[in-house]
Amino acid sequence: MSEMTLDAPEDEGAVTVNDNPVESAIARLKERFPDAVSDDPRDGYEGVIVDADKLIEVSEALRDDLGFEYLSSVTGVDLIDDGKLEVVYHVYNIEEGGSAVVMKAQTDRDNASLPSLVSVWPGADFQEREVWDMYGVHFEGHPDLRRILLWDGFKGHPLRKDWQEPFFEEEHKPFGSRWPGGSVARIEDSNPFGKNVQYPEGWLPTGDEYDVEIDMYPHEPAHREDESTRMVTDKVTVNMGPQHPSTHGVFRMVVELDGETVVSLKPVMGYLHRNHEKIGERNTFIQNIPYTDRLDYLSSMGNNLGYVLTIEKLLGSEVTERAEWIRILMAELTRIANHLWALGFLINDLGALQTPMLYFYLERELILDFFEAASGARLLCNYMRFGGVAYDLPDKVRETDTMTFLHDLIYENIPNVLDQGENLFVGNEIVRTRSIGVGVLTREDAIAYSAAGPVLRASGVQYDVRRAEPYSYYDKLDFDIPVRYNGDVYDRLLIRMDEMRQSLRILEQVLPHLKETEGMPVIGGKPQYAIRMPKAGEAYGRVENPKGELGYYVTAKRRDANPQRYHVRAPSFINLTALGKMCEGHKVADVVVILGSIDIVLGEVDR
């Protein structure tokens, strides 16, 4: 009786399978909570609005009874016209795949408060802290509600629409001062401090300012008495980062140690918080594409793809056939390049200093050469456009014909480097000793903590956006979703090897299509620089990026050239929620390895 509407036909019919579970789940929610759950009345918006009082109960029902157990994204939205703040939850069904149940909860702008969902989904932890930081929504019952990307003591909640930064010029780009007057001025010259700062009126330093050094240290040492020896010991707090060779950037961990064993670990982030979303809401739609490059800067093509897919949903634009194949080509090459980098660094963290890393990077350079020839930049490609891609494939890459280059790359060079990698570390006893059984994340925890990508799949969850909610032409391709079941560092290492092999499989299928479609247009419609939204609405687009599910939540008003809300569901950021859990009970040296196995990129963590 309970799941009767969910039993979709076993065979094909992707549309009905994808649509039905969500609709039926929403219908049943409404049936069960007639007063608390109602359809979103706004035009172009989906999902339900849930009463704040019933939010936890509705979530529990959704998780336990309806099978929607994976909270993907928590987004704050400022509805300044209504005087309200909204928090949007995207919840997915791991088993069935398909699209999300979108829950929205609204609260007053002045005294914003909502119940925290950390008790239902621990994965909401960091995301709710982010919403608190950016919007000032107080989550009742959150275990540790502090600012996450900025520091305690920062004035204001910056993503609120009426908050203005020191270098504020105009509400939206393009700025009028650039043309035709064009009187050039560095913006800092108009600031009294000559810097990107502003202080509340009449503020003077008091001496109680935020100290990065000691902010997270416990003020009183925790004594512990060993039962057998009657020896009293103190726990030690060790700070790793933000400048630390193992943290892959400017990430910081405050580790509480008992001897050498980790008692608790708290990630501290925000050291690369570049205000992606605030800038993104000021940009026009097309101006955001190069900014998305700089999210996960190791896989810029994937970021581009996710963003253009989301905006294409809103615009309703068509993508040409050749462009789709080129997109898949780029996305999969990006996956390989990213995993080569990630594995190189992971092995480096395991102590095999430099050597495997250098071997992997040589092959990665070849992929970068291809990107450079195709898009013009090695790293930050800015290659996708709404309706297609920016350029067709180049004639030649490094003096070789492009198709020959790709063929050799896909059939020889990359398989060779994967074999070499297997010889280097897969059977290596030291790697095995260091990584098997370390940093275990169980299946249940992986789902509860909203882990995504290789971290989720290494814990035995066969979930991949390319299969669960296919985009582009992935439904036409034959590939497997690799899955491993132990959830430890070794599995997360192997699953990246598996994924690269599957990517090669996809690429082998893409090549003939590229040959077939040669000469066809790579972009549909006119390339436009001033795109206006044909209709109001929201869209959540997601792709399976190398690091996990990358989602973009965009809302726009009709005839607007700028997004109203632009949010990035960053896989690295959300995967870090589980870091503390993974590290507990392990030695401090393992922390480095566990962090490496999550494969974070700080540009995406902090945005």
Next chain:
Amino acid sequence: MTSQTDPSAGSDITVPDELQNNVVITNIAKVLDPVYNWGRRNSVWPMVFGLACCAIEMICTAASRYDLARFGMEVFRATPRQSDLMIISGTVTKKMVPTIVRLYNQMPEPRYVMSMGACASGGGPFKEGYNVVDGIDKFLPVDVYVPGCPPTPQALINGLIALQEKIGQQSIATVPWYSKQGDEFTGAVPIPVLGPDLVDLRQIDIIREEAAKAETNDTAVEETAESAMPEAA
């Protein structure tokens, strides 16, 4: 017979005729400088210090294809105490800048700072952001700027060669780190603190002035120059 006296060394020393062939009078710095500079120029040890996207290109530069070892720079040091060069490779945020300044202060002299990429030089595309520092040179003395977003590995090496050239022009007699008064640590930069916004302690006077201005403005008629500066909500 020509006298080998270097005119710059001061000409008030007379050399007896019989020693003219055996004595070279010169500025000691002129002899030592090339040796001193050669040694420092070819063993610049950078710090392992990646901030953002540019760091990836920095690591690529250090990897085997571009191979910084050819310049004696392959020894990336994890601690500032052992490094000579800090490559600011990426966006400097307000939250990060106290750490960067602290690291800079911990580096032994001679120390060099390279600003890699648009973000480190002037804020880059993220300049308008509320948490971004518009150029690390607002806090640290920068020796070489490498433009680009991101600079390719070859552009970075170009910058490193420019740094080597700069080191090559220094003189042991004039470099600041030997001309210190007493044990005063001349090069140290006060570490900024995080208040309601980033506070550069060298600007404390301007902050006081602005605060006083705001106070008088409250009592007096209206604000004038301040209106250009939006106030936090």
Next chain:
Amino acid sequence: MYGVGILKGMAVTLKHFVDTYLDDIYWSSRGGRYYNDKAFEVRQSLKGKGVKTVFYPEEKLPMPERFRFVPFLVTDDPPPGQNWGKDWCTSCGICAKVCPPQCIWIERGKLPNGRPKPEPVNFYIDIDICMNCGFCMEFCPFDAIKLDHDYELADYDRTTAHLFDKERLSKPISYWREIAPQKAAAEEAARTFAEQSKKKKKAKRGAEGEQEPAPTLNDEYARQLMYRGASY
């Protein structure tokens, strides 16, 4: 057996080590391995083995045509005896509008009668803000702004040097033809195509109106579409 995995890994390293010397021997009778164009090309191709280092600054990787760095403005080749050719830029402002970090400032020229003159008086790009995204080049309807291949821009001061003015930005079209020959040729073909079709239209309409009308945006989009599809 314990230790086999480690030995396998070491064999990989050994192979790389040996490869380096085998390559040295192979190239020793062919003009040397380093600073040799032929060897460099092989070393940087997919078939490269052993050492793959680019010996910058002696050897430089050739930049692909689409390579993007800091923008420059295209001008006509300077006529003999003069330093500057005519600007191609008409100060239409599209690049300034599309620029994501808003790093372009254009001061539009004015005719004596106060109407805008299709020529920039000043054109500034702050390369400390520029993100090398290439949108200005992509959307310029006059092919007047291009992204340069010159990446060797390191310097010791930024306050003055990093705000590029019109003089610093301008480069003759021959330079663009040199660094991106195929792309320049495709653009030229597209321009002549657009001009011809415009002439045809004009002939149809009876060949009246102003002498030299500015190209309309629609024509430019048609042209852009055309050369995007072309595989240069």
